[in-house]
Amino acid sequence: MFRAQLRRRPFAYPQIAIRLRSLSTETPLVRLENATVYKDSLQQNNQSPLFQKIDFTLHTANEHWALISTTDSSRTDFLNVLNGRYLATPPEARSYPYLELQNTTPHRAISYIGFDAERSGLGGTAVKGQYLSQRYEAHREVDDWSLLDYLEGNTELNALEKPENVKDTDLLANIVANLNLEPLLHLPVSNLSNGQTRRARIAKALLQKPELLLLDGPFMGLDPISKEHISTFLKQMAERSNPRIMLSLRLGESIPTWITHLIVLDSETNSQVCHSGTKGRVWKALGRPRGKNGFQQSLRSSITLESNRPSRAKHSKDEITSSDGFTEKHRPLTPGEALVEMQGVKVSYGASDASTKKIVLGNWSESVDGVEKEGLWWNLRRGERWGVFGPNGSGKTTLLSLITSDHPQTYSLPIKLFGRSRIPSPGELGISIFELQSRIGHSSPEVHTYFPKHLPIRRVLESAWADTPLSKPRLTWQNDIRVNAFLRWFAPELSPTQTSELQTLAINKEKIPRISPTMKRRLERLQTITEDLDWADTMTFRDLSFSSQRVLLFLRALVADPDLIILDEALSGMDKAVSEKCMLFLAHGEKIEHHYDRWNSSGHRFTDTLQKDNEMVNFDGIQDSQALLTISHNTEDIPGCVRQWICLPQSGDGKPARVGELPGPLELHPDSWADIWDVPLPKPVKPTVRQLTASAEMDAKARKKEGRAKKTLETKEA
Numbered sequence: 001m002f003r004a005q006l007r008r009r010p011f012a013y014p015q016i017a018i019r020l021r022s023l024s025t026e027t028p029l030v031r032l033e034n035a036t037v038y039k040d041s042l043q044q045n046n047q048s049p050l051f052q053k054i055d056f057t058l059h060t061a062n063e064h065w066a067l068i069s070t071t072d073s074s075r076t077d078f079l080n081v082l083n084g085r086y087l088a089t090p091p092e093a094r095s096y097p098y099l100e101l102q103n104t105t106p107h108r109a110i111s112y113i114g115f116d117a118e119r120s121g122l123g124g125t126a127v128k129g130q131y132l133s134q135r136y137e138a139h140r141e142v143d144d145w146s147l148l149d150y151l152e153g154n155t156e157l158n159a160l161e162k163p164e165n166v167k168d169t170d171l172l173a174n175i176v177a178n179l180n181l182e183p184l185l186h187l188p189v190s191n192l193s194n195g196q197t198r199r200a201r202i203a204k205a206l207l208q209k210p211e212l213l214l215l216d217g218p219f220m221g222l223d224p225i226s227k228e229h230i231s232t233f234l235k236q237m238a239e240r241s242n243p244r245i246m247l248s249l250r251l252g253e254s255i256p257t258w259i260t261h262l263i264v265l266d267s268e269t270n271s272q273v274c275h276s277g278t279k280g281r282v283w284k285a286l287g288r289p290r291g292k293n294g295f296q297q298s299l300r301s302s303i304t305l306e307s308n309r310p311s312r313a314k315h316s317k318d319e320i321t322s323s324d325g326f327t328e329k330h331r332p333l334t335p336g337e338a339l340v341e342m343q344g345v346k347v348s349y350g351a352s353d354a355s356t357k358k359i360v361l362g363n364w365s366e367s368v369d370g371v372e373k374e375g376l377w378w379n380l381r382r383g384e385r386w387g388v389f390g391p392n393g394s395g396k397t398t399l400l401s402l403i404t405s406d407h408p409q410t411y412s413l414p415i416k417l418f419g420r421s422r423i424p425s426p427g428e429l430g431i432s433i434f435e436l437q438s439r440i441g442h443s444s445p446e447v448h449t450y451f452p453k454h455l456p457i458r459r460v461l462e463s464a465w466a467d468t469p470l471s472k473p474r475l476t477w478q479n480d481i482r483v484n485a486f487l488r489w490f491a492p493e494l495s496p497t498q499t500s501e502l503q504t505l506a507i508n509k510e511k512i513p514r515i516s517p518t519m520k521r522r523l524e525r526l527q528t529i530t531e532d533l534d535w536a537d538t539m540t541f542r543d544l545s546f547s548s549q550r551v552l553l554f555l556r557a558l559v560a561d562p563d564l565i566i567l568d569e570a571l572s573g574m575d576k577a578v579s580e581k582c583m584l585f586l587a588h589g590e591k592i593e594h595h596y597d598r599w600n601s602s603g604h605r606f607t608d609t610l611q612k613d614n615e616m617v618n619f620d621g622i623q624d625s626q627a628l629l630t631i632s633h634n635t636e637d638i639p640g641c642v643r644q645w646i647c648l649p650q651s652g653d654g655k656p657a658r659v660g661e662l663p664g665p666l667e668l669h670p671d672s673w674a675d676i677w678d679v680p681l682p683k684p685v686k687p688t689v690r691q692l693t694a695s696a697e698m699d700a701k702a703r704k705k706e707g708r709a710k711k712t713l714e715t716k717e718a
């Protein structure tokens with residue numbers, strides 16, 4: 001027996017050698033073969049799967065992937081499937097051959113970074129139970145770690161529990177320098193701005209030295225310059241396969257030029273892969289988009305880096321309008337009285353100690369009526385629509401927190417809100433926080449993070465008439481009608497279990513020439529369910545998806561007709577079609593219906609007859625008497641009515657804030673984006689048609705070669 005084994009050895013060794021050689025170059029890192037994925041075993045029994053019959057292979061070398069889909073949740077779910085989460089069936093459908101060879105697990109070798117509110121803060125180190133204004137308090141909590149502590153892993157109260165992973169000081173220095181985190185290392189993590197927090201989370205993940213880094217929407221909320229900088233850094237990492245990178249992008253976001261491979265989820269179901277392979281192959285597969293297929297057009301233009309603005313703008317009665325229905329002719333309103341007056345505002349921290357004093361807003365002098373004055377001088381009037389811009393960390397959120405009075409320095413700085421100061425002066429009462437709350441509607445990532453999650457959906461909207469989210473709202477009959485109108489209009493987004501089914505059926509109804517009686521009954525039943533608003537009392541804020549939570553907070557900012565609406569990155573994290581619907585609602589309320597056949601260029605239609613006939617319109621958009629402030633790093637999220645802008649300088653560079661006016665909706669004037677930033681924004685190098693075709697051909701050859709290699713291996717193994 002032993003001899004027989006020996007005799008067999010010479011044949012056995014070469015076989016293993018061949019196998020090892022092919023494993024080292026061609027072994028997939030992640031392989032999904034005909035995989036159907038459920039959230040958990042409970043869902044497997046009761047509901048439809050997250051993904052159906054997915055085939056996808058992520059190799060170890062020279063592949064830099066981007067995942068594209070129309071909904072944020074499907075992208076997050078797909079990355080989580082690669083990360084080893086959820087239930088894949090059959091069990092062998094998901095495998096990690098390369099990791100098995102390395103004797104490691106997906107849990108250790110794959111890092112996922114998502115940026116939604118549940119996961120925001122730095123890896124669970126954000127202090128729980130904080131309230132919004134606490135971010136700006138001067139004192140430090142014992143457990144409020146510095147950024148350096150966070151990166152080095154010194155966040156355990158028990159020093160012996162310090163993780164082993166951060167020993168590589170060279171790597172730490174390299175990452176800190178490349179992500180421009182050096183000036184922030186000694187700041188408490190709770191003081192970091194949104195963009196800074198995002199960079200810190202990327203740094204932390206890179207320090208774990210994963211084999212694969214999954215970045216879910218990494219450029220969301222980053223200013224255009226940081227975006228370019230971080231993209232270049234990720235490119236360098238990806239090219240060294242240290243780590244390999246897969247990122248998820250919104251449809252329409254331009255795909256970084258260094259991305260070599262794309263995986264695209266089907267735009268209607270979002271549960272199947274419709275394209276996968278090299279950029280060239282996907283581009284070729286898309287072919288010439290026929291008719292008005294906006295999905296294909298949008299995808300093609302993101303690959304070739306052409307602006308898809310003209311295709312988003314709509315033509316109505318021979319006039320080009322922005323996607324929220326504003327024409328070139330739409331003129332700014334005549335401004336009314338000042339709602340916010342800033343007369344030389346300077347926000348600083350560490351004022352008692354000159355060596356640590358840091359001025360984060362207003363560290364400049366500017367000419368006011370011909371006289372040079374210190375700090376920020378800026379007024380916001382009734383009827384005005386402003387965009388607030390500036391690099392990450394330039395003080396945009398700080399500026400807004402002075403207006404909402406979440407910042408303690410609102411009391412001491414020369415600021416007037418609605419004509420009054422926060423503290424009383426001789427002969428004048430100060431404005432109370434409760435009056436401010438009732439006159440300002442505010443949605444921002446910070447409000448999202450700190451909002452009480454247990455409130456039912458209806459209560460979230462009603463809280464717009466309360467002193468605080470948890471106190472009793474002052475409700476009237478009209479308020480009730482308004483809340484119902486908002487809930488009904490946004491039922492498809494806020495009551496997803498009922499209405500995603502409704503949407504699917506509605507989409508299919510148009511495709512199926514004769515709708516079956518059963519389907520018709522189901523459709524009718526679902527429509528009545530949407531009419532009935534009981535779900536808004538039973539479902540809570542927590543039950544909603546991230547995108548729907550954002551919708552609800554956006555509506556809360558509008559529902560009580562406040563004098564001032566503040567939308568700080570309010571639409572980021574919403575699915576594209578949903579954010580378009582919100583923009584349309586802000587502009588026209590219930591006068592214009594948004595259509596989910598959004599890939600058709602007639603994406604919305606005017607229903608003014610509805611208003612005239614039966615007075616069903618309860619909300620007809622932002623009023624002339626209201627003012628609007630928006631902050632976004634994404635041009636698509638700037639409402640078409642915004643005409644004025646202020647761009648804050650990078651803190652510490654001494655230049656004053658710049659202000660300007662837009663000639664029309666920003667969407668119709670893309671060049672104004674560079675004016676706002678006052679820098680020639682980097683123009684990405686477009687891949688030429690020849691390059692894309694060559695890459696598609698190379699991909700075809702590579703796939704043929706791969707197929708041949710696989711066959712040889714199988715024959716040898718057999």
Ligand SMILES: Nc1ncnc2c1ncn2[C@@H]1O[C@H](COP(=O)(O)OP(=O)(O)OP(=O)(O)O)[C@@H](O)[C@H]1O
Binds near residue numbers: 138191390394
């Ligand atoms: N308590 C504090 N002490 C020192 N610095 C602070 C404190 N709180 C905030 N900062 C700093 O103030 C600056 C402005 O932050 P802010 O959040 O206003 O920026 P932002 O323009 O909104 O950025 P982003 O676009 O990333 O959201 C940041 O550099 C931040 O680190």
